Amino acid sequence: MNTEILHSIASFDEQFDAFTAQSYELLFDRYPDYLDMFVLDVDGGVQRSMMRTSMEIISGYATGADVNNRLEGARLNHFGYGVTDEIFDQFFEVLHAVFQRHLGGAWSNDHQQAWLEMRQYFAATAG
Numbered sequence: 001m002n003t004e005i006l007h008s009i010a011s012f013d014e015q016f017d018a019f020t021a022q023s024y025e026l027l028f029d030r031y032p033d034y035l036d037m038f039v040l041d042v043d044g045g046v047q048r049s050m051m052r053t054s055m056e057i058i059s060g061y062a063t064g065a066d067v068n069n070r071l072e073g074a075r076l077n078h079f080g081y082g083v084t085d086e087i088f089d090q091f092f093e094v095l096h097a098v099f100q101r102h103l104g105g106a107w108s109n110d111h112q113q114a115w116l117e118m119r120q121y122f123a124a125t126a127g
Contacts, residue, residue, distance in 0.1 A: 004114035005062035008099045008107070012055055019098060020044075020051040027094045037081060054095060061118055071125045085126035092119050 012019055024047050028035045041047055053074060060067045075088055096115045100107050 001064055002062040002114055002118070004108070004111045005058065005118060008103055008111050008115070009055065009058060009062070011102070016048075016051070019102070020048055022098050022101075023051060023091075023094055026098060027091065030094065031087075031090065034087070037083070050091070054091060057122075058092075058095070058118070061121070068125055071122060075126065085123075089119065089123050089126070092122055 024038075038046060053070075057067050057070050057074070060070065075085060078088055096119060100111070100115070103111065
């Protein structure tokens with residue numbers, strides 16, 4: 001069980017819309033070319049679905065579940081849209097930044113280490 005990850009995402013369900021908006025705002029700010037990938041997502045449904053799936057993977061990882069198959073399936077699904085492993089992993093980088101910002105002064109070195117380890121684990125499932 002990874003308590004630092006769980007602590008950092010504890011308010012996700014209550015603030016789903018806000019976290020989703022912040023995450024995609026940051027994604028498109030950092031990677032403006034990715035906006036074209038969502039041109040048909042006029043109602044934001046794809047973004048909400050991706051956010052929910054990403055958070056299910058994160059919370060699964062944090063509770064000790066085996067998320068390898070879920071990550072592999074998500075990677076394969078996105079590959080059809082031209083999303084490389086690098087692009088796929090960048091979304092978790094963005095989520096890392098959003099939750100760090102959310103915790104503000106409560107963000108600790110332990111939180112940072114836990115997120116970095118989780119992202120490294122996710123990246124290692126590529127290819």
